[in-house]
Amino acid sequence: MRREIPLIITTVTGLVFAISYFIPHMPFGNSENIFGEWISIVQAFAIWLGVLNLVKVSIDKILSKKGDAYYSYIVIISLGIMLIVGFWDGLSGLYADPPYPVIDDSTSFYWIFKNIYTPLTSTMFAMLAFFVASASYRAFRARNFQATLLLIAGFFVMGGRVPLFDLMISGITDVPVFSHFADWIMTYPNTAGQRAIMIGIALGIMSSSLRIILGIERSHIGGKS
Amino acid sequence: MKNSLADRSSGGIICAALITIFFFSGPLHSQEDLVSLSVKKIAPPSSLLATDHKYDNGNSISLSWVPSIDDALMNNPIVAYKLYRSSNDTEPNLIAELPPGSSYFLDNGVSTDNSYSYSVSASTNAYEVLSNRTESITPQSEWINYNKKYLFLMVMIISGAIMYFIVSAKRGKELFVRKIAGLEAIDEAVGRATEMGRPIMYIPGIQDMDDVQTIASLTILGRITRTIAEYDSKIFMPVARSLVMTAARETIKASYQAASRPDSYSDDMVNYITDEQFGYVAHVNGLMVREKPATVFLLGAFFAESLILAETGNSIGAIQIAGTARPAQLPFFIAACDFTLIGEELFAASAYLSGEPMQLGSLKGQDVGKAIAMFFVLLGVLAATVSAAWDIELFNNLLDNLNELFS
Numbered sequence: 343m344r345r346e347i348p349l350i351i352t353t354v355t356g357l358v359f360a361i362s363y364f365i366p367h368m369p370f371g372n373s374e375n376i377f378g379e380w381i382s383i384v385q386a387f388a389i390w391l392g393v394l395n396l397v398k399v400s401i402d403k404i405l406s407k408k409g410d411a412y413y414s415y416i417v418i419i420s421l422g423i424m425l426i427v428g429f430w431d432g433l434s435g436l437y438a439d440p441p442y443p444v445i446d447d448s449t450s451f452y453w454i455f456k457n458i459y460t461p462l463t464s465t466m467f468a469m470l471a472f473f474v475a476s477a478s479y480r481a482f483r484a485r486n487f488q489a490t491l492l493l494i495a496g497f498f499v500m501g502g503r504v505p506l507f508d509l510m511i512s513g514i515t516d517v518p519v520f521s522h523f524a525d526w527i528m529t530y531p532n533t534a535g536q537r538a539i540m541i542g543i544a545l546g547i548m549s550s551s552l553r554i555i556l557g558i559e560r561s562h563i564g565g566k567s
Numbered sequence: 568m569k570n571s572l573a574d575r576s577s578g579g580i581i582c583a584a585l586i587t588i589f590f591f592s593g594p595l596h597s598q599e600d601l602v603s604l605s606v607k608k609i610a611p612p613s614s615l616l617a618t619d620h621k622y623d624n625g626n627s628i629s630l631s632w633v634p635s636i637d638d639a640l641m642n643n644p645i646v647a648y649k650l651y652r653s654s655n656d657t658e659p660n661l662i663a664e665l666p667p668g669s670s671y672f673l674d675n676g677v678s679t680d681n682s683y684s685y686s687v688s689a690s691t692n693a694y695e696v697l698s699n700r701t702e703s704i705t706p707q708s709e710w711i712n713y714n715k716k717y718l719f720l721m722v723m724i725i726s727g728a729i730m731y732f733i734v735s736a737k738r739g740k741e742l743f744v745r746k747i748a749g750l751e752a753i754d755e756a757v758g759r760a761t762e763m764g765r766p767i768m769y770i771p772g773i774q775d776m777d778d779v780q781t782i783a784s785l786t787i788l789g790r791i792t793r794t795i796a797e798y799d800s801k802i803f804m805p806v807a808r809s810l811v812m813t814a815a816r817e818t819i820k821a822s823y824q825a826a827s828r829p830d831s832y833s834d835d836m837v838n839y840i841t842d843e844q845f846g847y848v849a850h851v852n853g854l855m856v857r858e859k860p861a862t863v864f865l866l867g868a869f870f871a872e873s874l875i876l877a878e879t880g881n882s883i884g885a886i887q888i889a890g891t892a893r894p895a896q897l898p899f900f901i902a903a904c905d906f907t908l909i910g911e912e913l914f915a916a917s918a919y920l921s922g923e924p925m926q927l928g929s930l931k932g933q934d935v936g937k938a939i940a941m942f943f944v945l946l947g948v949l950a951a952t953v954s955a956a957w958d959i960e961l962f963n964n965l966l967d968n969l970n971e972l973f974s
Contacts, residue, residue, distance in 0.1 A: 365710060366622060372624065395809075466875070477877075543914070545933045546911030548729070552730075553918065554786075559917060561786045
């Protein structure tokens with residue numbers, strides 16, 4: 343029964359969703375909203391499982407006194423501070439006259455979010471620029487025919503996206519050749535390739551969904567044996 | 568001077584007469600009448616039509632109208648069209664404010680239990696003029712959405728083909744499936760980690776269980792962890808969603824049981840980190856650098872973090888197998904990883920790894936869908952090209968029909 347019940351739930355839910363796409367009448371018509379609300383509720387409860395797991399793992403690391411245990415101190419302390427400040431600001435806002443939300447500009451919670459969390463996030467995101475440079479260096483090495491093609495296409499697209507290349511040939515022609523060619527590459531070969539991948543993905547999702555709905559695909563619950 | 572005095576006195580008489588008429592002609596009925604005395608009023612929008620939106624759940628009404636004739640003026644006095652809805656003949660409420668030039672609105676805030684009437688006003692900065700109110704209308708809920716009839720037909724044909732090949736495979740028909748390099752390399756990647764005595768890291772993307780890529784990733788996880796359990800290697804899996812953590816633990820546990828190694832399983836293999844994208848990335852990057860896994864799997868839904876994770880994995884010398892159905896992230900994986908499952912290969916992976924005829928049959932069914940897609944793409948290209956170049960009626964009609972079919 344441990345495997346049959348999830349399979350039955352999956353099959354019924356999958357069929358209801360598939361039917362509701364073509365039958366708008368109740369009870370099918372609203373099923374997407376209903377299931378969406380259920381998912382939100384389940385997610386809201388499941389976050390506690392995640393937080394408890396994070397606390398458990400961090401405490402275990404602190405107790406084991408491994409070399410990287412100081413990260414766990416930071417996690418626990420940060421979690422505690424945000425919980426206390428969040429509850430404090432939330433309750434203060436709730437009973438204020440007029441009430442204000444916890445993300446109001448005046449709250450400490452928002453101050454931490456704006457002045458600590460956001461810069462940290464931006465820092466991580468900014469690292470992407472350096473990774474793009476190193477990955478591009480490897481990708482654009484002309485090792486074989488495909489890589490050479492990629493290098494040429496990349497040269498024209500990058501050249502067309504900045505005014506420098508068109509400026510260099512402005513003495514010969516007024517037509518912005520590089521930007522036109524870059525646009526052509528992006529509009530036709532690139533879009534065609536992306537659409538081909540999208541068609542494949544749509545068919546893959548259909549096939550995968552059918553396997554799961556029909557119970558043929560069971561690897562996520564341990565396979566057939 | 569005399570003339571000007573005469574003008575002033577005649578002007579005063581006219582004013583007095585107007586004021587007399589104003590006070591003795593009875594009360595004014597509305598603010599609009601007051602407006603009409605002082606400035607030229609704009610024309611109201613006309614022909615407001617409220618119709619039940621077809622083939623829906625009964626939760627929408629389509630509204631269309633002819634904009635005010637003053638809307639097209641150079642110095643357009645109209646700043647907005649305001650839509651009012653009256654439910655069961657109660658007081659009208661403002662439901663939407665639309666920019667000048669608007670002539671259509673879909674009201675999604677209705678139900679089959681009530682009847683509704685509408686009016687629309689053209690609004691200037693000073694006043695607004697209302698159209699006539701529509702007749703009461705009650706939205707209807709339909710059983711079948713005929714707008715999706717062609718899509719339904721396509722789904723039926725492709726699903727039928729998939730089912731046909733599944734049944735054929737079940738009856739023992741030999742099926743050829745092309746080799747997928749990324750999946751062929753899984754055993755080698757797990758074996759390498761075992762030989763090196765280093766762990767395997769599995770990242771299932773950053774989306775929740777309601778994303779089909781995450782589900783596909785967990786089905787692959789089931790296959791891979793079975794191999795890992797058989798090799799008695801070690802896996803760790805940091806996740807960004809607590810529901811994924813719960814589901815992944817169940818998947819891994821079931822795989823360890825299926826490999827007859829339930830004792831080797833531990834809940835600590837899967838850990839929740841945070842829902843925050845870059846907080847998660849920071850943790851995973853740190854973990855990669857400290858633990859130095861021999862193999863990294865990046866299979867699921869990825870966004871801007873794809874390249875940061877893949878490049879960090881590359882920098883520690885891990886063998887990396889990635890896959891996603893997000894076309895924008897595929898170039899990053901191709902540049903930074905050893906093997907990449909492109910789009911549909913992510914969804915085919917579990918079936919491919921199982922080697923079971925029924926699952927492979929479903930992959931063959933997909934090929935029928937691809938053949939249909941290719942046929943229509945070629946037909947569309949032909950029709951569009953001939954239609955544009957020679958304007959032949961047959962191809963014009965074909966193009967129109969194809970547009971209708973896929974719109």
